[in-house]
Amino acid sequence: MFGYSYALHDPFFNQLRRRMMDLFDESAPTHLSTWPPANLYDNGEALVLQMEVPGLTEEDLNISIVQDVLTLSGERKNRLPEGVHLHRRERPVSRFSRSFTLPYRVNTEKVEADLANGLLTVMLPKHPEEQPRKIQIGAGKK
């Protein structure tokens, strides 16, 4: 558990892992366990997960949260018109499914997702029990 989250938190490790995957995987467009790329932020009250999903609409995306695991899945259809001569084909095309272990419990009832300019932003408010709480110190009995 700890080892896994350490890897997720280390941008260098992530970059390296992605490069390695690219090197070993000749069929990159159909193997997309690292797509879409994501950033995770903490704004104090909520976790903010941002993912790059250019060209996708709300209907192409599914977000589910089971306990502390968020999964984004969908399909990027990118069909070319028939009979065209292809010069370059770099944009990833595939079904994809990516899961993230969230570092906190979140209030699943209040999760909101917004899609703009090919960027998906998921706001995950922390579970009330994860919010800082002030503990009343009782006066000691005499």
Add this chain to the structure above:
Amino acid sequence: MEKTMQKNETTEKMESAPAVAPYMDIYESPEEIVMVADLPGVRPDDLELRFENNEISIKGVPAPVETTWKPRFREIGSFRYERAFKLPSGLDISKIKADFDAGVLTVVMPKSESEKPHTIKIHRR
């Protein structure tokens, strides 16, 4: 020359970020050449498309995130998109159409009339 894009403080700061090439599809039909580029996170105002000396260049600056957000992990770095291609001759530059939707730029470049294939009718006697 560089002044075509309206600059604000954030875009100027981002312009010092390293440039990466956006992923692109390029295909050609008898009538046109089509370029499609993934530019996620770029607002339409922060995208620049230029045609100059038979070259097409794309520049885009992704919108910065809120400074109060503390990163937990990052795969999407701070960078700007930049890519340029030499264009073949025989394109009708005046009829180029570009569309930017959901972070995807599509540029349709029609071929000049003289470059399009013509079928010649053969009359029977």
